[in-house]
Amino acid sequence: MEKVRVLVVDDSALVRKLLSAMLDSDPGIEVVGVAADPLIARDKIKQLNPDVLTLDVEMPRMDGLTFLENLMRLRPMPVVMVSSLTERGAEVTLRALEIGAVDFFTKPSSDLANCFAESAQEICAKVKMAARTRPRPYTQVQKIDVPPRLSADAVLPRSQSPGTRGSTRIIAVGASTGGTEAIRVLLEAMPPDAPPIVITQHIPAAFSGPFATRMNNCSAMRVCEARDGQPIQPGHAYIAPGGEHLLVMWDGAKHVCRLHDGPQVNRHKPSVDVLFRSTAASIGAAAIGVLLTGMGDDGARGLLEMRENGAPTLVQDEASSVVWGMPGAAWKLGAADEKLPLEDIAARLLVLAQQPIAGARRAAS
Structure with missing residues (x-):
């Protein structure tokens, strides 16, 4: 080459x-x-x-x-x-x-x-x-010590008895390279009463706060950097702080954001796999999973866990992705129900959010 x-x-x-x-x-x-x-x-x-x-x-x-x-x-x-x-x-x-x-x-x-x-x-x-990207208009190799690649098990063991909790859909979104713009496109298309959205974007700690502020200024939803223990509410989007994993947990009465200062997972912190695993365990079929543009494969296995627990799952297609690494890995793994252009994802999410939640009545009883 x-x-x-x-x-x-x-x-x-x-x-x-x-x-x-x-x-x-x-x-x-x-x-x-x-x-x-x-x-x-x-x-x-x-x-x-x-x-x-x-x-x-x-x-x-x-x-x-x-x-x-x-x-x-x-x-x-x-x-x-x-x-x-x-x-x-x-x-x-x-x-x-x-x-x-x-x-x-x-x-x-x-x-x-x-x-x-x-x-x-x-x-x-x-x-x-x-x-290898297509931008839109407007050695003697030095040996590097690479830390071990950990799975989501390092932060949250996989639940042996996941269930569907709550009667409201929660959308979980993961992204990396090209994701800041993809997330903007997604949030701009969401109405103010959209289902709650939890987001993990690979981003440094100093960048996540300004990024959340920028998204809040361009979206009809209320967008913020997630805080530990923060209730997850409709019309709100929660962005994982850089340097901390974002998890969705059930506290007995409602879903809340939990921040976890564990090790890097897939060499990322926050990790999409951690978010998706917690979503699969605590929300089950009431969740919707979305994996957007990004390098690597973080989120692919977590998205598969969400699908196996009954949640609808989507990935961004190759043509509209800056890098079709993460969504491509999920698609090849069989983790996604659908593959869509970025501009069509928001509308599809709103349709899916209106569909009945399989198993919700059984889990609530």
Whole structure:
């Protein structure tokens, strides 16, 4: 296979050096150039014709958002944003994803060398995945110690006697790469009295709060970052905080959000599999499961558990996904009843929410 040709754009000489060395260490990637600001990058894109751009969000002479907007309007190409772990960095990065950036990774304010070394596998995977996307208009390999991949068992054992509780549908949604925009499309189409929605999006801790605020501003539903013990109510959407697993639990009278500071599951925290497993156990057939665009397979097995417990399940189709990893894995596993374009999912969820809940009367008796 041909190497993915990358142009690194960052105003920090140190970041350019470290990021370039880390990317070049992957045999599937070649850094063809670097640029200290967007104006230099503009010329190098014409000269080098890279496959992927890594772009810092804050740079001199022209900020990253303005440059990205012009790039996506005039010459759409895969872009992976390099963000700081700050509230400002979160806001800019979420805006960049709206404009058309494929994905992002974060850099700390110190100890860059260790950060890039520890995150090398993830960053290289994001860059290579970005090269396979179709953006919309507007090495001697360094050995990386990878933590063990844990299943949802590490947080919540699978229930041996799941049941259907409650008379109200609850929609559980999982997403990763491309998911911030997919979730926006979904929530914008929901009416203010829609069934409650619980959401796990792979996102850093500093980003989940600003993301929930952005979604609240664009949706007729009330959207918030989930809090431990928070009752789950119609017309509300609850987004998992970055760095904590979101579970749905039955407290004897109602369903509530529970946050769990357990280990990473499928190398993610929050994990979609954890959300789906808790939903399968505590809601059963009254739930509806949705798996949107994302890299990897987190959520596929959890969605299958939901389906096996009687819940209707959907996945986003390949054509409308930025990355058809998670939904594709679920579809191949037989975890989904239906495969739909993103723009059709909200309407289908509302139809499913009106259908009788199988087993609800028996479980309530």
